[in-house]
Amino acid sequence: DAGITQSPRHKVTETGTPVTLRCHQTENHRYMYWYRQDPGHGLRLIHYSYGVKDTDKGEVSDGYSVSRSKTEDFLLTLESATSSQTSVYFCAISDPIVAGGPPVSYNEQFFGPGTRLTVL
């Protein structure tokens, strides 16, 4: 399972409340990702991190922020949850393969167990 855990696994919250999801990995992987999965949309990238304190936006980043203060933890925060953020959230990790240049994430991703978030 690549040593990835997510917490909480399930959460129900109300519109307007802040929510933080945690992804924890034990194998020192450099790259970490947050995705959301919704019926009919597959997986969509929210944010990703390529190292401690290095993060970047994905395709659906509005309403989300992330932080990575240490290698093993990648936090996803919904500052003010909305019903449209009801979804299943997956964390993933990978490692870069250096091919004569800056490290890039060419390797396959391994996914955590997911967090089911319901915003009422």
Next chain:
Amino acid sequence: ELKVEQNPLFLSMQEGKNYTIYCNYSTTSDRLYWYRQDPGKSLESLFVLLSNGAVKQEGRLMASLDTKARLSTLHITAAVHDLSATYFCAALNRDDKIIFGKGTRLHILP
């Protein structure tokens, strides 16, 4: 902008039959990935295809890549019920982000 399209999105088939899932992607990509997801579970990596003509096989599943046609296929041989799942393909875009297709829900009837 890289887009990944799978077809079919839903597939119901009999045990013992063969079938193919198609994955088209819109721009050049260096990597093509296939994942499996069981209901309520996480995604499991099946194959990573790295170059034109690449073919990988695991049991009854075989994946191939044609970079000129921007097409990958996942072929199922003599399907069994245990292969019922949702299969995702994904491709690496020029910004090194992995873009997923919407998935193919495969239901194999006994």
